[in-house]
Amino acid sequence: MSPHGHTDPRWFAGNEPFSDATEMFIRPDHYVFRMLYSRGIPLEALGVPRRDGSVPDDDPRKAWRFLAGNYHLFRGTPSAYWLNYVFRFVFGMEEQLSAETADHYYDTIAAALSRDEFRPRALFDRFNIEVLATTESPIDALEHHRTIRDSGWGGRVITAFRPDPVVDPDFDGFAQNLDALSDVTGLDCRNYDEYLHALRLRREFFRSMGATSTDHGHPTAATADLGSGDARALFDRISGGGASPGDAELFRAHMLVVMAGMSLEDGLVMQIHPGSCRNHNTRVFEEYGRDKGADIPTRTDYVNDLRPLLDRFGNENDLTVIVFTLDESSYSRELAPLAGHYPILKLGPPWWFHDSPEGMLRMRRATHETAGFYNLAGFNDDTRAFLSIPARHDMARRMDCVHLAELVASHRLDEDAAAELIVDLSYKLAKDAYKL
Amino acid sequence: MSPHGHTDPRWFAGNEPFSDATEMFIRPDHYVFRMLYSRGIPLEALGVPRRDGSVPDDDPRKAWRFLAGNYHLFRGTPSAYWLNYVFRFVFGMEEQLSAETADHYYDTIAAALSRDEFRPRALFDRFNIEVLATTESPIDALEHHRTIRDSGWGGRVITAFRPDPVVDPDFDGFAQNLDALSDVTGLDCRNYDEYLHALRLRREFFRSMGATSTDHGHPTAATADLGSGDARALFDRISGGGASPGDAELFRAHMLVVMAGMSLEDGLVMQIHPGSCRNHNTRVFEEYGRDKGADIPTRTDYVNDLRPLLDRFGNENDLTVIVFTLDESSYSRELAPLAGHYPILKLGPPWWFHDSPEGMLRMRRATHETAGFYNLAGFNDDTRAFLSIPARHDMARRMDCVHLAELVASHRLDEDAAAELIVDLSYKLAKDAYKL
């Protein structure tokens, strides 16, 4: 059950073989190349493409050797757990990755990938995935999802509605994205009412392509409930130029409440992923663009920030808002008390850097006493790394087992309740929360 | 030793039997009904009274069945630990509470409650309570405490002085409360000097009724030490209308320093419970009023906020200020260093949502290294749920044992020191801190 993630639907549409180990495990994985970068290995040596798509030093085997020769940097990190799991259980490697085994790994993986049982759909089936959600922008035509659907293949790959590109005025290319949204809907998305209508239409289209959820990645958890006059004036400033400082944040905040309202209408589960300071490293951003391992968590204030949204919709039994955090101090102080009261709120699993054994245990221990288990949304892997999906779910289940075993061993939970809970935590809570 | 809590002195004055399981375990317990509410069960179905006192759907057995049928929501929560303890050790239940056993529970509890040994005073004696403190407003006449005292019953039930209703301008009915304070003292409490004098008189009266402590529940830990001219002008704005934004917070802050000064005079131990954003759910507050499980913790800054109070009184050996927190990040960063230096400060036990096994262990592990054990105020249950008192103390003692055992097993503490400490932590520290 993989209800939220960032795999590429093209893989399952085309079902082409993956190319090589570097293409799979280094280039798309910011966890991996940021760590190598932190110890002085340049991004170009790892084959990470520049902003313009060029790869000056395009030698995947050489990049792979950098990872292999520096694999000790990953000791104790979730990246190592995931990679080791994939190496062992997907590719059958028996030695550790190291400078000595680098080429053996590279060649073995290349050979495997050329076989049919390593094509995306075969792996999907082998991984026993019941549902896999990808995440797309409202201006995406979802052609790959259509291809999958039309292909007759039985795998359930659905989309999720991620409107940041047309909702966040600070998003790269926001103005052009509004134009693209106009094009795809035939509406004038510089007009606030038509803009809202366009969003409704796209949500409807996404639902028709299987979407059961939306996702919102904002720098803060701020929400705002503007009257329609204020909202229209704000949108005019933002879409027409002349926005003042603070307008972007206010607009994002307002749009979270708008999106919650639409979710109440159309039933899409809402996810809020706040609190990442994106592209913190200016030089890396200028040369390599987004998602290069330089997104740094910040403090997040859920109590005040979510209040406008909760004032408006917090007591609705027909709305689900799944909240995530990068600020672990909020677990016991804010998120568990909020989720343990408001009917609309559920807590998402530990996210990003905290999707790790210690991070998972901290989250479980800090939330279950106040929110209970049944205000959790279960696990989701949130990954771009398709092959790591079984590894990630395996880790989450082990940590759930550790946590439940602690409770059982200290007589805080009956063993039969734990047996029921492990099924809930591994499967049912996610299925229910995401309406799958 | 229950030096701080919110049980109803009427119970011990009248010694009437408790009515039924819903009246005891659901209606007064915001931990319980907030969790059911979070999973979609309306408050009216649980018999929670509306603001006007009405209970539209007053069927206690039906409410009980809601709890019983959804008891899995409480798995792993302190509510379940407390309830299970009471069910087992007070009422002798041998099956788990569930939809199937709901009526059996309801009837067994009703039958028990009708017997004399389940009347409040009998339970008080059976629970082996040495002292029980309740908490009252300065305008309370303490008639129930007088009745208890005059009754000849040996149980020691004392009051504590909680002046929020006449000190916090944002408190419901603040203006009327000032009038009531005038009435009860025969002074003009719209005049700052008479207002202060009235507070002194009421403190004196509370002391005569056994009080050894005051308690202050403010949204922040802000303190301020205003000169008398500024204070008088501020009070005039607040009591006479015309207060500007920020005045309420400044007045609360100032009054904490005033109260500390009075405590230095009269010896009442001061408790500060800051950092709860009360009544976060606007609709629930409008319909059901205060204390409905919608109070959410916020970040609290003790270092800057307490400084005016500490500048004035921090070095007094004859003043005790017990500080609590809902922001666990402050334990090791702020509270333990402050308590490990200032003579007046002691740390209260984990409060509210953190009065739980994990919360207790986090607090112990985060504070003992910097504050030591002897800057702690021991345990207090802070509960409205009289029957849960033994369960809560039992849990705290177990967690102290877990913590001390960790230290002994890792050779950080001698076994004989641990044996002494468990008595201190369970009994002596509270007795000393609260001057009981």
Added chain:
Amino acid sequence: MSPHGHTDPRWFAGNEPFSDATEMFIRPDHYVFRMLYSRGIPLEALGVPRRDGSVPDDDPRKAWRFLAGNYHLFRGTPSAYWLNYVFRFVFGMEEQLSAETADHYYDTIAAALSRDEFRPRALFDRFNIEVLATTESPIDALEHHRTIRDSGWGGRVITAFRPDPVVDPDFDGFAQNLDALSDVTGLDCRNYDEYLHALRLRREFFRSMGATSTDHGHPTAATADLGSGDARALFDRISGGGASPGDAELFRAHMLVVMAGMSLEDGLVMQIHPGSCRNHNTRVFEEYGRDKGADIPTRTDYVNDLRPLLDRFGNENDLTVIVFTLDESSYSRELAPLAGHYPILKLGPPWWFHDSPEGMLRMRRATHETAGFYNLAGFNDDTRAFLSIPARHDMARRMDCVHLAELVASHRLDEDAAAELIVDLSYKLAKDAYKL
């Protein structure tokens, strides 16, 4: 390997015997006397000197009896672990310190200290210290370091460059310190360019006396990258009078970036120790001065505060900036993600109150998954208490062993990797990070 600390180079220059137990264990140790003070024992009774250097009640044996008679206050604290270690392994004591053994301890320690093998250099050799760094102000002539160097003794005692007295406008005697810097360099340090040149000259001099690092203790982690015109105008206001509120903070912030630039030139490793609210207790500060146990940690925002420095120098492979924190909530949220990306950043060990078993474990568990082990700077003891150095390193190594053992036992780390890591963590990482 003791790459950062505050021992007195005079000890190793003069090699005179230490005087008595109070002089060694109470007077210089703010951990010790603050705890006694928190429970009502006056600083004068402990022989802590007043601001003017006077000790009204100068009776070291009496002070020692206060510690001995209240030694239970330190149960479970790192102070007790360190002291017990020193008592047992340096002085061979077999009984616990207590009121009964106070004089026996005092006399035994006095007798030992009079012997040659307890002189500073003999203990340095016995402790098997490879390098010991002290910390000095830019206006220090480093005469003791020169004496050590000229003495022919083989012990490696080096200095570190701590410019706060001439960089922090709020530092006691800042203006006089600028004059002293002018005197020692023959430059006019009220002129910004000459001031910068003077700092360069002193850094060069410190390097010639063995320094490999600088250290910066600011109230926040703020950095700023001012243009030279703005910087010059700011410095003129600050050095000439007429500084506006906020200027001091801005100047400190700017100087961190300046210092980073100089470190890139001359290779000195930069340490940033931010977030202590110094001298929180106004009365104690007025009577006794700095470093009296009244420094309280505050929240620190590394993500925004460090950004100007990181924008300028974050991607340099030839610069090392070691960051410390007193705000444990920043470990997993900010520091580990920053160190896991930026080439210049390494994480210092748990600092001050967090240099304790629980503090160390929290830090290790909260950082290793995101930063890995190789973005850590190993351990440093940061102590004024020379005799505690082996105890502190012993504790850190034990906690590293606990942590690695957890990872091995839960199959998150191979045993051979753990065996390599314990050597790295105990020795190599510090040696590399500090270029020793």
